[in-house]
Amino acid sequence: MVDNNRFRIEQLAYKWLQGTCTKEEEAYLQQWYQENNENPLPIPADIATSEQQLRELLLSNIKREIENSKIKRIPRWYKLAGIAAALVLLFGLPLYLVRLTNYEQTGQITRVQKEVHPGTKTAILTLADGTKIDLSNNRQHVLHQDGKIKITTTAEGTVQYQFTPDKSKLSNKTNTIETPIGTEYNIILADGSKVWLNAGSTLTFPESFTADNREVKLSGEAYFEVTADKKRPFYVKADQQVIRVFGTHFNVKSYPNEDNRTTLIEGSVQVTQAGRSKMLRPGQAAFSTNNNLVIADVNTEEAIAWKNGFFYFESTPVKQALSAIKRWYNVDIIYKGTNEKRELTGKIKRNSTAQQLIETLNFLDIKCQLKNNKIEVEL
DSSP: OHHHHHHHHHHHHHHHTTTOOHHHHHHHHHHHHHTTSSSOOOOOOOTTTTTHHHHHHHHHHHHHHHHTTTSSTTTHHHHHHHHHHHHHHSSOOOOOGGGOOHHTTTOOOOOOOOOOOOOOOOEEOOTTTEEEEEOOOSOOOEEEOOOOOEEEEEESSSEEEEESSSSGGGOOOOOEEEOOOEEEEEEEESSOOOOEEEEEEEEEESOOSSSEEEEEEEEEEEEEEEOTTTTEEEEEEETTTTEESOOEEEEEOOOSSSSEEEEEEOOEEEETTTEEEEEOOTEEEEEEETTTEEEEEEHHHHHHGGGGTTEEEEEEHHHHHHHHHOEEEOOOEEEEEOOOTOEEEEEEEEESOOHHHHHHHHHHHHHHHETTTTTEEEH
């Protein structure tokens, strides 16, 4: 039977060490420690010879870690450090979180020969004449300009389309922006709509929209902030789904061989699939299951966490969760075991190295290891 209180404490300790605890969670964690700090700690022979020596060593390293990471917002850190010290040994939190140098020297922490890094901000832009432009150079400059359209990039790494207001010069030429595996990018369309593209995605769009409508095609995942225009409806075609937009913020996930999912954050959209149409309210998602269109209330934070720099999993099937990780780190996933019902709950920073990710997943009870650019996972 799972000890729910123990699991709760482990999750809060992990969040505290990541610097993402709320004030209420910090208070709960501190109260737990005050009630349990009399429990004896097991003493690994390789680290210390007494419990007092062990506590002092842990506290010393935790203090240094906090100072190095500049987590100044946490009040009474010296008390919270005691929480981590107790949890590290009571519940087996990964020792890497407190950087025990002398423990690393024992060789008990396996290191990979070549580190695998997270994704980067870059993309490939393909113009109507087939010209391909590498967008990896994040600096402000003009990529293309003619009598109808001007394409520029910003220092922040966004490609922007601007067109002349002269309707006689509107262009129906189609462009494509692609984020290969392990990359992400932003684009501002000619109407001012903003699109964030996740890894392994392709957006096809016109250089400038016609007077009648605005339509783009998506394969992969993107977050949209669409400029309102009552005279010209905005459509997103994403595999099985067609989304009609009424000026709004929403996320569309449409990877090949995965179920489509449209999640509404703000405003209103209509989703059509297999001849059925449904209107979404903020906080709802439309997703496909066995070619059926299903509407459900969802956690919108989970849907757009990737845009905000996190992986967010909430009772997510392990294989589904690791598909997102695979795309971001450009690694292969090898599964060992047959437990298809394994789920993952946790919030992980997307700027972590692959080895840090592996250590975090192991803490979250997903047993895995990194070998030769492959993640081996025990189901």
